[in-house]
Amino acid sequence: MIRLTTTSPTFAADFTALVNARREADADVARDVRAIIARVRDEGDAALADYTQRFDRHDLNATGWQIDPADWRAAYEALDPALRDALDLAAQRIATYHEKQRPVGSDTTDANGIRTGARWNAIQNAGIYIPGGRAAYPSSVLMNAIPAKVAGVDRVVMVTPTPDGEINPLVLAAAHIAGVDELWRIGGAQAIAALAYGTDRIAPVDVITGPGNAWVAEAKRQLYGVVGIDMVAGPSEIVVLADGQNRADWIAADLLSQSEHDPTSQSILITDDAAFADAVAAEVDAQIDTLATAKVARAAWDANGAIIVTASLADAISLIDRLAAEHLELACDDPQALFDQIRHAGSVFMGRHTPEAIGDYVAGPNHVLPTGRRARFASGLSVLDFMKRTSFLQLGPQGLAAIGPAAVALAEAEGLPAHARSVALRLN
Amino acid sequence: MIRLTTTSPTFAADFTALVNARREADADVARDVRAIIARVRDEGDAALADYTQRFDRHDLNATGWQIDPADWRAAYEALDPALRDALDLAAQRIATYHEKQRPVGSDTTDANGIRTGARWNAIQNAGIYIPGGRAAYPSSVLMNAIPAKVAGVDRVVMVTPTPDGEINPLVLAAAHIAGVDELWRIGGAQAIAALAYGTDRIAPVDVITGPGNAWVAEAKRQLYGVVGIDMVAGPSEIVVLADGQNRADWIAADLLSQSEHDPTSQSILITDDAAFADAVAAEVDAQIDTLATAKVARAAWDANGAIIVTASLADAISLIDRLAAEHLELACDDPQALFDQIRHAGSVFMGRHTPEAIGDYVAGPNHVLPTGRRARFASGLSVLDFMKRTSFLQLGPQGLAAIGPAAVALAEAEGLPAHARSVALRLN
Known part of the structure; x- marks a missing residue:
């Protein structure tokens, strides 16, 4: 586990190293x-x-x-x-x-009778x-x-x-x-x-x-x-943003629920309270050996765990977006206010009574989520992954007269004469 | 260009070969x-x-x-x-x-105060x-x-x-x-x-x-x-379904508008009228040499062009779904009735006055579309390719009491004790 403080002179470099650390297996498979x-x-x-x-x-x-x-x-x-x-x-x-x-x-269908649309099929x-x-x-x-x-x-x-x-x-x-x-x-x-x-x-x-x-x-x-x-999957991760009003044993359990998955899993606590950070670190150590999954959880926490102390919860927002984590807990009084300012996360768990594990099983949202900073561009598994969209278009003579000449001009400019002809023949 | 007739004893094998033909460049890039x-x-x-x-x-x-x-x-x-x-x-x-x-x-938010949702961001x-x-x-x-x-x-x-x-x-x-x-x-x-x-x-x-x-x-x-x-892209293709009431020169131009893109492009006519098939084949030959893109169009039409004669338009539907083409024209009187029965196509162009080229330029739907039978599972480029979805979840003590015990039971059954603990601690 590494511990970072935003006021440290080396914080920017240390945090960038954390963001860029590759946790993928090294074997060339x-x-x-x-x-x-x-x-x-x-x-x-x-x-x-x-x-x-x-x-x-x-x-x-x-x-x-x-x-x-x-x-x-x-x-x-x-x-x-x-x-x-x-x-x-x-x-x-x-x-x-x-x-x-x-x-x-x-x-x-527009005023010229040009019909455009899209149809979804499984x-x-x-x-x-x-x-x-x-x-x-x-x-x-x-x-x-x-x-x-x-x-x-x-x-x-x-x-x-x-x-x-x-x-x-x-x-x-x-x-x-x-x-x-x-x-x-x-x-x-x-x-x-x-x-x-x-x-x-x-x-x-x-x-x-x-x-x-x-x-x-x-x-x-x-x-x-x-x-x-569905996606290119990598090791799992959680970021827990918690103020000092949380119970350290609850937050420690949340961090360990990620660490116990795999030695490559990553758990990161971000807090604005240095004393709370100490309490959570102690609780992780106390809980970890009682787990049947202790060996995996210990390996993951030692190698990939992190605690980051910030001056305020607001200071955490840019860090959270750079981490673009699979799972993000917002354990504070007004999680919505923070959520409104966050752009990149796979799934967000708001408030003190929403441990990430509830989402793994029974809450409803999908637990197949983008990992390894891919929440910048990817989404969790959804119904859309099992459907595809067909666009469609239907013109009559009036619609073709309205927009056909523009298509002919562009096709000629692109050097595609059969494209132009297929429209022009129907305009005459 | 190959010509197939559904009544031929070798049709099933010939059509399967057409569907499975790889047109990707052979070079190992x-x-x-x-x-x-x-x-x-x-x-x-x-x-x-x-x-x-x-x-x-x-x-x-x-x-x-x-x-x-x-x-x-x-x-x-x-x-x-x-x-x-x-x-x-x-x-x-x-x-x-x-x-x-x-x-x-x-x-x-449900009756137990369990809030679930999803938010889209660019x-x-x-x-x-x-x-x-x-x-x-x-x-x-x-x-x-x-x-x-x-x-x-x-x-x-x-x-x-x-x-x-x-x-x-x-x-x-x-x-x-x-x-x-x-x-x-x-x-x-x-x-x-x-x-x-x-x-x-x-x-x-x-x-x-x-x-x-x-x-x-x-x-x-x-x-x-x-x-x-966006997608794994391959050579472009069009399937034109046309009855005998179409003008052969219009349909020939549509086929050539695909062939002129690249020597690997594919144009396929499906018709229920053998005489119309002859007329289109003759028109393609007549038009092709007048194109500034004749060399490419000739290479593509010779290598990858196909005309398929069916007993009826309805007989074409299963062929169309197997081809799962990037572009599909339905040049007939009631294209909607056919479209309703078709499952796989990137973009559909309905009626006699909707040449595919109008969609390449000015109609509105995107011209970046799935190729090489990928319309079975993929969609054209859209706003969704530039957005991602974050799911979210928020529970209070009442909601956690309602569904938390089920999560504890499943986490224990999956052998993940820290998952179970992170929920159980909050239930006590």
Whole structure:
């Protein structure tokens, strides 16, 4: 953890270093991923079976390529009732929030009878990647599949690796609730390649979303353009802006909720109260060893944690915009006044009773968010990622007479005579 | 040009080959582009000056790195009045169309006082790539810069190569009209790298849009994630659906307006009238040699042109969706009835008096559109490409009591104890 104070003579340089620090894994995975994609494209299912044997230690032809919807339902019905209710509540709130994102088209006709507009349609096939292994993330199933279903996607295909053939029942239950259509036992870059190009068994998709490790993220990046993707994902981060009136143990828990994800995660506290900064640092140290995730949280906090002391909350605004964080908590009395002045953040959690974790699960907004300063230009996952817009145009003779001559003039000036002729012929 | 008939026994295979044909340049530009990007990132302006000397044959330190806004205005004022009026009309109609795309946020509070919403903001810095050289595309300046300005982007940075130091005055005039903020004399992959990473002279941008050759397109693809980009662009295409009641010379001109762009362009006629197909083929041959662009148009039509004869217009719908074309003309009496059944197209031009070229220039909708079947998942350039959405959430004690326990249950099930604790502490 580093500690910075805005009054320090080295603050500007220290803060720039913090903003620019790369937390991506250093391993050059691009070449490995290129080879995996090429082989899946050439060999299809045989390559998938081979990679699955190698990385996940089971034979797809023995364990089965797909998991049947009846098994998802059985997993859902066997859940502890409190957990089942929690999943149901999350699914319902996520659906309600995302239904407000359905875009509205346009259709306008002007005085010359020139009709212009735009129509939105859902994509047909979406692929959802869900990490497997020891950790199970049913919340990611809901956050990816529900927006696709709200958009009106015909076919939602979930892929997830099942190391040693095992899968967490919570993930199956979430697939059942979210309305997934197919579930394949494949993971890694090879699963992304199979979704993009299709194989004999698996029909290709149009868009791929969902979290994954560095290989999965790189495969999505390389296949962007063959399919649509949600975003280029990097390590997760949180910025907590807190005045001295907060409870240090609450804020420490918020910082650790980010640190426990991954050793590359980053948690940053910005406060205008140096004594509160000391109290939070002490609380982090006190809480961290009590966590089952202590090892990861400690590594992340030591390597990437930061506490920044400013002269005022207002002084924090420009720092917050430069960090353009995935998650931003505003733990103060009038968070709206600060939010009004902030331009770049993936998702904002306002007030003292809005820990970021509530947004990870049940509040409704999506937890798939831009990382690594990409909130400067990118948005969280939404219904729009599963839809596309077709513009349209309709002219009659009167409309063409009104604007056609300008098109002819510009086409001739650009040296495109067939463009000009296609309009001019209809003007005569 | 190939000719297919749906009643042929080989039609299914022939049509699939047409859909899957790759028209991308075969040259492996990815490695060259990686090297150019790395050098610009390391050496900055010195690399830009060197590449410009090598590829555009002029010394930036002598000709000047930027072109001054006063020169844009002078170029605008010196234009032929008819051309100036045409550019002004185009700019005004493009602005009007794109203003309808401004997204609306949301802000809702439920009975438990749980507030959820989303707020849209413009990005701060946009980079616009405009090809240079003999051809001048002022329309591309308008189509890229105006949506950025409508979105509210603070700084629109245009880059364009000026081979031998020369630039077309129409492009300068368009920069003046469109409200561009800076104009730099650089092009190619090196210009994209400079915009993404910044140099001593050029401040970096957040999003890069605009057309370019294979090197420019590959540079944008490689830098996606460092910046936002509009799309992965490929060769342009048109599908014209026309019944036998059309004039063959009009439809031939429409097909040629696509073919004249580039040897990789594709024009496809689908008709339910075999005699009309013959007439259009003859008209294409008659018109093609009269074009100043004959050489390019002939190469594109010979290599990539296609005429498909179907038994009915309705039979064309599934073919149109599989082609998912950038441009689609519906030249028939009731185009709306067909449009209602079509799912995948970048932009649709309805009726007999709506040649695609009218949309390239003055109608209003954007001419930057998804190519190469990407209309299955992608949309044309819009105001949304220059904005991003921040979701937000605000709970009080009552709201947290209502949904917090579900978040605790899910966090514990996912093995994330600090997540659970950050909520549980606030529940006690």
